[in-house]
Amino acid sequence: MVIRSRFVLLAAASFSLACPMPGEEKLFVPPTADEDPLLPQTELSVGGFPRAVHLEAFGDEDDPLVLVLHDALTDYRALGVLEELADEYHVVMWDRVGNGLSERIDDSAISDAFTLAEIAAVREAYGASDPVSLVGYGLGGALATMYAAAYPDDVASLVLIEPSPLSGDILTNNYDDIARGGLFDPSFQALAWQGEVLAAGDHARLDFRALTIVQNGGLFQDTCTDSPVVPPLWRPGGYYHVALDDLHRTGNKTFDFDYATGIDGWDGKALFIASTCSAIGSVFQYDNHLPLFGDAEIIEIAGAGHGLVAEAPDEVVDAVRDHLND
């Protein structure tokens, strides 16, 4: 049974407003770019509205452009190692709106169409006239695939670091084998108990609570260890995840979305980088995702889990660089 409703942000007179005690500073998680002007950021129009986007660019603006897309419930801090590519490429990393340290949004601004527009806006902001390279991690890999499928002439190269399921059918068919959660999942239980004293009444508290999921290894199971390596992050995008899940979920374990429609029309070569210890690792990618692409290869990072970017950063960077240089 799935019960859904829309998230309601709290008004000042709300019944469930949490308020700092007199003299206490704001707690829970770091402020977002719209709340902290010192953060590196830019303004992008997303969904017709200007949004403060936490973003950094590395390297020479004249070098080929590489756009980096982060995973779900995390941000681009996990992919900071890709800054090493800045000696040859103009690398742009950002937190998608609603995630990381970028401005928070409500569910009316969360959709696949808006994500496509956001990626296009970043590309336009950095003046790319040539096809760009996309490096996506987890959900970012799925979104990169969606962009390449929608705009095949705009994408020169795809690097997909253990992308999350590219379609609802893939996720539905593999859900029990790959997904964490349920009434007996320890992180879910811990969150449920914490809800006795700390409700997810606003973005900050929801993101603070979502940190439990991240620290437990994220959304997908790790097959080698009960203590998976967690890449660093600044702030989970808790509500973005809730809203996206609400958008795609049709039942308790069924989903309806497709990031890969049309990807066989993209004539580039995709590189998959996957671990051997994640439920969505190399075997999952080989069985479910590679067949969707016209031309793709997979590099396996042995002994790593979904946190492979943190567990084997040199291997990941080398694999990305070699593929971009091809």
Next chain:
Amino acid sequence: MRVPSRSLLRTLASATLGLFVSTVGARSAWASTPVIRGDIDTGTVGASVGLDPTWVADLHYTRGLSLQRAPDRSRLVARLGVPVTIMGYAPGFRLDGGWAERIQAKGKNVGIVLSPRTGVTMASTPAGRTTAWTLELSAAPGLYRHGFTFAAQLTWRTALATRVTYSDAALDLFEDRYPPGTDAAEIRDAPSSGRVGFTAQHLRGGVIMGWAVQNTVQLWLAAGVDYQPGDPYVAFDLATGRVPFYGTFGVGYRW
């Protein structure tokens, strides 16, 4: 008039019996024997298990009070609960106590039990530890008969003030946010652990059924729905950890 036992503080601090047993056990146990002043010091202990809001085990304790104004209607209640399946991963507890007052016309089976409680609930997660002072107000109108109780449960529970203690993982969120050269004086550091008010509200509606199996043993079942105002109301969602229902089974012993 027999005054309340001076072990009041001891009663509140000891293993607990919640409202449910007091509602069930008290009425059914009292009805099995004539109500005399000697009965009003009856104590009950019990235990319950179930999903509330995760897999939890509670110990319950009640103690009857002799009050000349309303004998045989008032009980002190206390409860200690732990989320048993995650104690090794995310230990926590809840300890609360209060009062249960049964209002029932003489000779009638229909009545209502009103109960205020207050206490402490602690939850720990990889993000940190949250310890809250809680307040709960409940009303249970229903059928209170000899050996059997069937009542609605209407509860409002809030975390009045919560202390948040950050884990290292939570503090790390605040690191490395600014590019080199940022004026250190303007950087917003990680907050120290502190207090926040009114961090959670729960509205519950459900039912409880109880049976006196023998004069000294009671069983009960309670189930219902739980609503948190302002919270994403999605069952089994990882990011919210919401469980919009509860169900428990309990057994109590009265002496």
